[in-house]
Amino acid sequence: MNLKETDIKDFLRRYSVAMILLIMVISLSLFSWRFLRPANLINISLQTSIVAIVAIGMTFTILTGGIDLSVGSVMALCGALASGCIVRNGFPIYTAILLALIIGVGIGFLNGLLIVKGNIPPFVATLAVMAISRGLTLVYTQGRPISGMGDDFVYWGSGKIGVLPVPVIILFIIFLISYIILRHTRFGLHIYAIGGNEETARLAGINNDKSKIFVYMISSFTAALAGILLTARLWSAQPNAGVGLELEAIAATVLGGTSLMGGYGGTGGTVVGAFIMGVLANGLNLLEITADYQRVIKGIIFILAVMFDIYTKKEKKKG
């Protein structure tokens, strides 16, 4: 009946996040002249790209109504494995990277299997895998950073093509692929369907189990990739890399308009969400707010984003 009203709500739901980002950028640039300097902007995008890549994978799991808490640990483990293989075993760097990615995907497969066949809630299964992966990282690194991978490896995190840092370009490619998967493939549509109503999806002949396992493999793949990029950017693999990153990835996803209940959203919003977090962190740094307070602020923003999601969903139900 009130088609206008639902239109406005749809618009709000879809673009509110982009508008927040815009407002933040404008106010920050008014606040601090340093913000708009190219070096700072490139720095923001470099720092954001890693979270954004992880968040894209996270979005897939959240769209199915699941979640992946293991991403931070998978990042650390795969970064360490890639570095270790090069430094300790003398593997060629691309063999090492490939191996780390394969192991990452394997962990995702395990996540999926636990959830689908073991009937363990995603929250619990990935929490356990998070602990296991972190433990393995600590064992493998013996608690010490691994470094000395050589310039060819470091290039993937610190190099540039033109003015753009390599991780930013990789983010762009990953985003494009994710967009095509979600918007143009049957698998993508089925992800939304599963998140919307599992039973209906099953009755439509969709293989829910297979799709879900695949989704967790995607999430772990992006985490592994981000782990390798982070290692390359820092020039060393840190055993405690990616601690707390799952929260940032989830926050970026939810800020980006993807519903925690599944079935609604997309990776475009997620990337914008990640940039909001990045701009915010940068702004807070410029305002000289300490990292501890920044955590508090991030937590509050996360809660607000979830509340917004629940609010708009409720309005929909009534309409």
Added chain:
Amino acid sequence: MIEQNNFILSMENIIKIFPGVTALDDVTFRAEFGEIHALVGENGAGKSTLMKVLAGINSPDSGSINLDSEIVEIGSPGKAQSLGISMIHQELALIPYLTVGQNIYLGREPHRKIKTFIDWKKLYKQAKVQLSRLDMDIDPKTLVVNIPIAQQQMVEVAKALSINAKIIVMDEPTSALTDKETKILFRVMRHLKDQGITILYISHRLEEIFEIADRVTVLRDGFHISTSIISDISSDDIVKMMVGRELGDLYPKKNVPQNECVLEVKGLSSGKLLNNISFHLNKGEVLGISGLIGAGRTELARALFGIDTFDHGEIFINGDSVRIRSPREAISMGLGFLTEDRKEQGLFLGMSVRENITISVLKEFSSFGFPFFSKLKTLTEKFIKQMNIRTPNIHQKVKNLSGGNQQKVLIARWLNLNPRVLILDEPTRGIDVGAKAEIYTLIDRLAGDGVGIIMISSELPEIIGISDRVIVIREGSITGEFSREELSQDKIMQCAATGGIDES
């Protein structure tokens, strides 16, 4: 004996046992080419279960299925579809945040040369065609959440038709449809039948079955009772076979003296939805509210019960002006509200019958937060007996009960609270005649005890049969009020559709 060849489908000696219930007990069911075959029975008789076996959702414990005289194994919904069987499910199950077109072709998306990629253009073009077969003029790119329930039901129909099935199962497709859409559906059904497609049709509305079906099969308590040609059988025969006994008067009506006003509403308005609504309700009175789907009846009930706010108006209970800001306050003032959407708003599907019935009185039956389980059990058993709720035991999860029995559980919960005013929104939707009669008797008894009852219903015979007084709502305004003596279907329809009665 019967000639095997005429049958496109024969399900032989099907047995299906759920924990505690034998849902199908050696049922044999056969359907001919190009017939509309109705399947009737009380709530819990096993109709949906039999059809779910056919659609590959439930696997039978024993028995065999022949399609075109060949034995088939239907292991999954996908397999059923590929064998040419499609099903419209009893419960609406579209995916809210996908478009109409995406829902219609879910799992069978038209694809490009490379199979993984969807051909959106083709999908929406085909969806448009499917919708136009049903006279539906909506954009297939609309999200399903944004269309009304009746249209969602039609999308389910479009989805089932798009499979190009040989056998289409329709499990109570009309329970959420208005008359207009029901007519369209029947027209399409006849058309499909002419093309040699077999339709298996479940409904609790016997008029519909006499209008559309060629043959009818009755199930009772998991047994096959009879299959007959529709012209050889009367409505009373069917009812007798369904319930296994003679059914007395469907609408009992005692006359209760009604002169004490319990609820009064004055000038209630809310945006465009409700417009200056005033009425009163006496103790022991059944006030029917009629009108088309979407006229504002549910909105009125929601406003009364404190779920939605309203702009203007006053509510009096027992003569005192009250403000009702939340369902909690409504309940404390003696109001009860049985919502039309029992799954979304009423029941805790994953919880047991006992928990669902007693959740509203848990406080009175506990001390220091610990419930007295034996008392709760007695209470639950009382209701199960009194309302004839079919459940193997009080611990059965409500989601495993048939639709009608779920409704009874919900009514039982409200009765626990001894309300002064009970609002019932479509209380008999999806409920069999036997259970309907039980619910009518219950309403009558409650009224006899002095409870004021507001009954919202789209079924005119029901409204006329049970109400002491009826008001008709159209586009948010009251367009007519009739006492029991002046009631007729025509008058109500006229008020509901055009807003008044011609004085001629």
